Amino acid sequence: MDNRRTFLKSLIAAGAVARLPSTADAAAQGAAAGGAPKRTGMRKSVLVTMLPRDLSYERRFALAREVGFEAIEMRTITSEGEAAEVKEASQKTGLPVHSVMNVDHWDLPLSSSDPDVVQRSVRGMETSLRNAVLWGADTVLLVPAVVDANTSYKDAWTRSQQVIRERLVPKAAEMKVVIAIEEVWNKFLLSPLEFARYVDEFESPWVKAYFDVGNVVLYAFPQDWIRTLGPRIVKVHVKDFSFDRRNGRFAWNNLGEGDIDWPEVRRALGEIGYAGDVTTELSGGDAAYLKDVSTRLDRIFAGQAPVPKAPVPKAG
Secondary structure, three states, X not given: OHHHHHHHHHHHHHHHHHOOOOOHHHHHHHHHOXXXXXXXXXXXXXXXXXXXXXXXXHHHHHHHHHOOOOEEEEEOOOOHHHHHHHHHHHHHHOOOEEEEEOOOOOOOOOOOOOHHHHHHHHHHHHHHHHHHHHXXXXXXXXXXXXXXXXXXXXXXXXXXXXXXXXXXXHHHHHHOOEEEEEOOOOOOOOOXXXXXXXXXXXXXXXXXXXXXXXXXXXXXXXXXXXXXXHHHEEEEEEOEEEEEOOOOEEEEEOOOOOOOOHHHHHXXXXXXXXXXXXXXXXXXXXXXXXXXXXXXXXXXXXXXXXXOOOOOOOOO
């Protein structure tokens, strides 16, 4: 009963936040006037895997800055020497690491019935948290559970929550790093209502939502999830997605080349007052490609479509 009351209160709060005025229109007007898109409070970030892997970390970070990104999201690094190299690259280039993507949660899910698997998964999160502290990141991304043939939805929910609550939240609070739960294709947290409830049941400021815009397009509208999750969202991933329902085919796309209504997504982010990091999670490429992605994200921030529409030819 207590969980139910907490859930209902959280939905009411989210609804109140969703009624806040949007900031997208002002940004869009600034861009339409011909100048650079006005700053919106959100920060452009890039996932480290998008940067050329044949470069040193310092050169990768420098390239990210050169093409317009303002922060970077790293993945978990177990080597102390490599982790130190990342810290040095961040300091020398002035490009902050804002988040760490945990890497063990798929192969070693916290929802497993095997205590050894869970223990190894917890150790992986501990490494991610230490990385975050070393690099000055405020968040670690976590896929909390995996539903499979041997793990029911209910078990995935209760097991993962117990481990996170008892073994990870105390460490996150001690290190002052938020655990950001992400919705992915893991047959879990399949609606924004469930996602909100899952986060709320921790009753902890150290557990928030990491919302991936592209991951819900197959069966939902990202702007609806944004408005429902509201202030629970602490980080955002962006990528585009297209689905051919007639032929049952789908594809991940660059920003503006899929089915996402980006102006509406931007409007929803404005309505909830989101002012955090927005990280591109796309395939990697060279400097020209990365610059193009950065420019597309500028347009999204300004409330525009990422790719300008071709002008309609005049009649006659």
